């Protein structure tokens with residue numbers, strides 16, 4: 001699923017809260033390796049160039065939910081200032097008055113770094129209250145911390161419940177390349193795995209058996225496989241309890257036609273130390289007792305190179321030997337160079353895992369690969385085919401629920417004008433399939449409009465409907481009449497009906513139930529008045545309208561809800577995307593108390609109130625906003641422009 005990136009949204013003059021990975025090694029208050037800071041610079045620089053206010057969030061180490069001075073991000077702020085040549089204001093808190101003041105005082109282009117997110121217990125528990133505190137500081141969340149993508153924490157995942165989360169450049173690159181390796185690799189696809197333990201790589205191997213053509217296994221984990229095949233491995237590291245598993249993986253690889261390639265020789269020693277005696281043992285003949293394999297041997301390097309040759313995609317995770325010690329680093333270096341060589345010939349190469357990344361850095365060849373992942377655990381889980389919560393939470397370019405563009409014409413346009421405008425819409429929306437288009441003309445115009453639109457993708461809504469089938473109800477219209485003239489949707493409980501014509505929640509509820517009974521989709525409108533918002537009653541008002549409005553409804557997914565704050569209707573005062581999202585979220589949570597999560601996830605909640613082309617995009621990218629119920633802007637060609645805006649996210 002393609003994700004929105006920082007490039008897709010307008011961040012000028014916006015407050016952006018950016019989750020970065022500043023988990024850098026610090027010794028005596030000094031940063032010993034600033035690679036991660038450098039990695040985050042492009043996104044930060046872009047955001048300040050776009051004149052947004054940047055609030056940075058990161059964890060550092062494992063302070064276990066309490067402030068500990070040795071885990072403070074203060075040294076990071078200093079180093080980052082140097083790297084950017086610009087002040088980074090460090091606020092030694094995570095929320096509260098100091099943070100609010102710093103954010104309020106900040107000007108476009110300013111950068112603020114808050115304290116270590118893990119100083120609060122809520123971070124690793126993905127506490128919604130903590131996430132909301134951070135969301136309240138900003139308009140948008142930028143997620144550039146791939147290293148924590150396999151964790152569902154408040155600062156990367158929780159926060160995305162409240163404001164849209166978009167990928168930063170680093171995250172975008174990680175997703176792009178890891179997807180190439182893990183999801184749709186170009187073939188031949190060769191995977192090189194190393195590291196100490198088979199147990200760390202079971203998930204990866206299992207997943208790769210479905211995708212890879214060859215899996216080359218080095219590192220200490222090779223000995224578990226070799227022993228499983230009955231070879232003598234001397235005193236090499238082995239996971240005795242994983243021998244059956246290794247056998248099973250070999251068997252499954254044969255069934256799947258995936259070639260598992262094991263080393264044929266190993267560089268062995270009696271101690272893991274620099275300068276000790278080394279011997280090369282052929283692995284068919286075996287390693288004598290007292291000797292252990294610490295690197296793959298020259299024949300294995302040759303074999304692996306042959307197997308890598310001609311690959312179109314290469315994923316590498318885990319060193320071939322104890323590369324930290326120069327005596328046992330040759331295998332890792334040779335394989336790294338071989339992968340780099342294939343890259344120059346056009347292969348996509350992705351290096352993942354902390355150790356392999358450290359190895360290519362040590363050898364000074366980091367830039368010779370298509371991509372070196374910044375995430376150890378995260379890249380491994382990606383290769384395992386797992387869904388990473390820190391990626392899932394980033395707003396999709398395409399929305400999960402089908403979006404709706406609905407135009408409420410209210411008491412506008414005569415039947416003739418309605419017909420003329422319908423032709424404009426018919427041509428303007430021709431071929432659109434990706435979202436639902438609905439227009440709600442006045443009753444008397446519906447037949448004419450239906451004549452024009454009946455075979456099109458534009459559906460018709462009525463602006464009201466009585467709940468009785470027929471009878472002495474002067475001035476009312478029944479479902480039977482509406483159905484006969486092509487009506488498929490009905491707007492119910494619009495604030496103008498509530499406040500000008502005195503409709504009550506009970507009456508609206510009867511209409512909702514009737515509409516559902518007869519197969520017309522109700523669009524139930526809710527929303528607070530200005531005085532109610534000012535008195536802090538927004539949620540209470542909306543809750544009552546929803547609870548009473550859907551009373552007795554069984555299939556909630558058949559109802560469309562429209563949140564239309566009365567103070568925003570026809571006034572030009574649009575709710576901010578954040579204000580709207582907050583209420584939409586609230587509505588979805590409220591419905592979740594009454595219905596299954598599964599059905600509530602399907603309910604479409606529209607926003608209405610001064611929707612215009614200039615404000616629509618930032619509204620529809622909100623996680624819980626599923627389209628617009630538009631008044632004024634639906635009467636003109638601007639309605640077509642709104643459609644074009646929807647096309648960008650569906």
Ligand code: 13P
Nearest residue numbers: 408569570609610631632
């Ligand atoms: P405006 O878009 O004109 O504010 O009207 C919103 C509305 O009430 C749609 O039902």
